[in-house]
Amino acid sequence: MSKILIVDDEDIIRDMAKEVLAGEGYEVITAGDGRFALSKIEEGGIDLLLTDIKMPEIDGMELIKKAKKLDPNLLSIIMTGYATLETARKAIREGAYDYLLKPFDLIELRMAVSKAFQRRRLEEENARLKQLTGLFEVSQKLSGTIEKDALSNLLLKSAIAQTQAERGGVWLVDESGEMRRAVTIGDNSDLKKMVGKAAQKGRPLSMASDEGKAIFLPLKRGKKVLGVMTLQKGKLGTSFSPGDRELLNLLANQAAVSLENSHLFSNLQDAYLSTIKSLSLLLEANDPYIKGHSQRVTELCLKLSKRFDLEEKDVELLWEAAPLHDIGKIAISNEILHKREKLSPADWEAIKSHPVVADEVLAPIGFLRQARKIVRHHHEREDGKGYPDGLTGEELDLPTKIIIVADAYDAMASDRPYRRRLTKERIIEEFKKGEGSQFAPEVVHIILELLN
Numbered sequence: 125m126s127k128i129l130i131v132d133d134e135d136i137i138r139d140m141a142k143e144v145l146a147g148e149g150y151e152v153i154t155a156g157d158g159r160f161a162l163s164k165i166e167e168g169g170i171d172l173l174l175t176d177i178k179m180p181e182i183d184g185m186e187l188i189k190k191a192k193k194l195d196p197n198l199l200s201i202i203m204t205g206y207a208t209l210e211t212a213r214k215a216i217r218e219g220a221y222d223y224l225l226k227p228f229d230l231i232e233l234r235m236a237v238s239k240a241f242q243r244r245r246l247e248e249e250n251a252r253l254k255q256l257t258g259l260f261e262v263s264q265k266l267s268g269t270i271e272k273d274a275l276s277n278l279l280l281k282s283a284i285a286q287t288q289a290e291r292g293g294v295w296l297v298d299e300s301g302e303m304r305r306a307v308t309i310g311d312n313s314d315l316k317k318m319v320g321k322a323a324q325k326g327r328p329l330s331m332a333s334d335e336g337k338a339i340f341l342p343l344k345r346g347k348k349v350l351g352v353m354t355l356q357k358g359k360l361g362t363s364f365s366p367g368d369r370e371l372l373n374l375l376a377n378q379a380a381v382s383l384e385n386s387h388l389f390s391n392l393q394d395a396y397l398s399t400i401k402s403l404s405l406l407l408e409a410n411d412p413y414i415k416g417h418s419q420r421v422t423e424l425c426l427k428l429s430k431r432f433d434l435e436e437k438d439v440e441l442l443w444e445a446a447p448l449h450d451i452g453k454i455a456i457s458n459e460i461l462h463k464r465e466k467l468s469p470a471d472w473e474a475i476k477s478h479p480v481v482a483d484e485v486l487a488p489i490g491f492l493r494q495a496r497k498i499v500r501h502h503h504e505r506e507d508g509k510g511y512p513d514g515l516t517g518e519e520l521d522l523p524t525k526i527i528i529v530a531d532a533y534d535a536m537a538s539d540r541p542y543r544r545r546l547t548k549e550r551i552i553e554e555f556k557k558g559e560g561s562q563f564a565p566e567v568v569h570i571i572l573e574l575l576n
């Protein structure tokens with residue numbers, strides 16, 4: 125039953141309105157002044173405030189303002205005479221729902237109140253519909269996201285937006301079974317302990333502290349906990365409503381499905397990668413001239429990268445790219461690879477395709493996206509005369525420039541079907557000759573230092 129509070133300093137109006145509205149089935153309480161009215165609003169449970177404007181102490185305008193602060197959802201209708209009509213209009217601009225011009229009859233009173241409740245219902249339905257549409261869009265996005273960090277980010281941002289939470293975080297269970305923080309908004313360090321507890325219990329937990337109200341939702345598939353999402357509203361915020369919780373459960377379920385897909389997908393990628401690595405080993409094992417080449421290039425890349433004080437992520441890229449840089453050679457026939465006589469233009473074309481083939485072979489492995497670029501460009505040159513894309517030194521990054529030099533060094537230092545390995549002196553000479561045209565000068569300087 126909707127509850128109405130009538131505030132007027134005139135007993136007659138108060139009693140008349142009360143009788144009419146109670147007759148309509150509303151629960152009605154009354155107040156003779158603003159102060160008493162505020163104390164009633166503070167107690168909560170009031171849906172509509174029907175107030176006079178001109179009252180001693182706190183007038184109607186001020187009452188509405190203060191009441192809105194106590195309960196932002198409170199509906200209000202102003203009762204006013206002609207003299208204060210302009211004030212009533214102002215009250216509407218400031219958030220009152222409607223006004224009743226005194227003297228009003230019973231029908232006008234009934235109509236105004238029922239109109240206000242009707243409009244409120246429509247607004248609520250609209251808001252719910254909007255929320256559902258938003259939820260649908262988010263859950264579609266969640267199901268289309270496979271990358272764990274992107275998924276965590278999307279989940280948290282949507283959850284915060286839908287519940288007006290102030291801060292939160294998503295923790296995921298890593299391979300070793302530990303909880304790892306995937307994404308946080310605001311400081312969440314104080315919540316870590318409860319995150320672990322929610323994961324252990326496998327059910328939602330709530331916590332109220334001086335900092336506000338927090339909830340912890342396990343991201344679960346069956347009995348398996350894949351992670352935990354936590355959200356917090358500040359000291360002054362409202363707590364999480366049953367609607368909030370329902371919505372968060374839906375989001376958490378959808379995210380858990382996507383997380384499980386992500387696990388399956390990355391297992392699939394790992395399996396694919398290990399197949400490729402075996403292929404690469406097999407390719408070199410069958411060829412005495414290139415046996416161990418990738419391994420040696422990898423080691424040299426790391427040696428060089430240390431001299432450059434390369435960022436951790438770039439060193440990692442080299443770790444990923446170097447062992448696989450020649451994988452594209454699986455598409456070249458042994459006849460061409462082992463030819464002792466001069467290569468024909470067609471043979472060259474076949475050989476020059478190997479960086480592009482490698483790029484394609486590695487494409488299904490999402491996390492090698494960056495490393496693939498290095499693989500693709502390990503035969504480019506500073507002067508843009510390399511292959512496959514003719515990039516120049518300005519377009520190549522340092523890890524790529526490093527692998528270009530490391531690859532060339534190992535090629536020169538190894539026997540080939542058509543020539544013996546080069547002496548150290550010849551190699552130094554070749555690097556000096558190619559400095560600035562084939563090789564990046566800064567990398568040449570470092571390898572010459574290493575060779576001397």
Ligand SMILES: [Fe+2]
Nearest residue numbers: 449450502503
């Ligand atoms: Fe190569």
